[in-house]
Amino acid sequence: MAVSRQQLMAFLDDLLQPNQIKDYCPNGLQVEGAETINHIVTGVTASQALIDCAIEKNADAILVHHGYFWKGENPVLVGMKGRRIRHLFRHDINLIAYHLPIDVHPQQGNNAQLGQCLCFENIAPLPMMKPEGIIYRGEVGEAMTAGNLKAHIATHLGRDILHEGNEQAIVNTVAWCTGGGQGYIEQAAEAGIDAFITGEVSEQTIHIARELNIHFYAAGHHATERYGVKSVGELIASSLPVSVEFVDIDNPA
Template identity: 55%
Template sequence: MKRTDLMAFLNDTLAPNQIRDFCPNGLQVEGAEHINRIVTGVTASQALVDKAIELGADALVVHHGYFWKGESEVITGMKQRRIKALLDNNINLIAYHLPLDVHPQLGNNAQLAKLLGIELQGGMEANPVSVPVWGRLAEPVSGEAFAQRIERVLGRKPLSSLVRSERIETIGLCTGGGQGYIDLAAQQGLDAYLTGEASEQTIHSSREQGIDFFAAGHHATERYGAKALGEHISQHFDVDVTFIDIDNPV
């Protein structure tokens, strides 16, 4: 397939122009014009780039790419080595950050909610495109039971602050580094809030506002959008797509 066809398909699917972000979404590093093999993953780390080279990929599609706002503009050190490896091997780097978080079917939030049995009801923000979302469990569970479910599904024990814990039914959700939305979840009267990371003040917010909190890992909560997007691509194009999970304990 042509790179232009892939980009048109991805931009139409993820609509990056509908949300403001901290990085460029779409094609970040230009490689081969014709694409036969795609590798997908969470972060365009050197390990994932090396795996894409090993597999002979023509494109690497990720959630966390490069060129973040506020970082140094110079291409040296780690950034230089990553980009040089992509250019030397003619690999396209394609990244979608918030657009891949918020997509209602393929997004990180939607995929994680599906895995954990949360039926999404809508966004937590008043914006047309809300980054944090909320939903309901089909059957209420205790905080301890929900923590055990997270551990079973994601393969890692979450950091938990269980302050009400007897009955959880409504849950706010934002994969990755979304701990700052816990206050919004509490204001909206949700029983619990789930994200990837925690800050020192997050636990105080949980305790003082009476909302259960779960931090299940930035990487662990965001494995599933890139994987789903790759499967979506393979359903529409005759191209080989492989999801690679580079382990990250954070």
């Protein structure tokens, strides 16, 4: 069982449509490795720990949400970045990364997958936001208190959750943006949503939540973005003759 690098990239580009989205990094093949791919390791971030795991598992490719070569960063390949790149080259491993395309995809995307993980109902992108799918909205089903919603999120994501708001208040509608999406809280409030969920919190986020009377939940950047790349990997495995394995490198952030 194997695919060519060209076959894999054609499949991913057709699925995720990276040319349709303006992003902060190159999407697609970032480091070229073996032409023939038998085994793929997927993960959230192309850390040294994930690379080491891929080497141990004899992977020919790594597919991640957070890759390299971000706009504004130092472009030189020295230190930590140099070590990572050398390990990829030495072991002939392809590094493939899709950032916003994995966030917004309507089925495999981080936002769509998080909504499913949290069992929300009537899940859909928040209208008028670009790129489409950067913020999702939904309903909790039977109304629950904000405190119970905090416990619900914590149970499903397996981690502690920061919540700002009255725990006894009733929540019906939710909006969310995985990862570092706290800057979208005002758009969620303007849409009349009861609660906004994202991965991270900034100092000003708490004041915005209080003054706009919207519940805010910070559930972890890594924890909210595990599901998109995992889902893409599962689709690859069911569509192409190649084995795929998701590796979750623990990260409390």
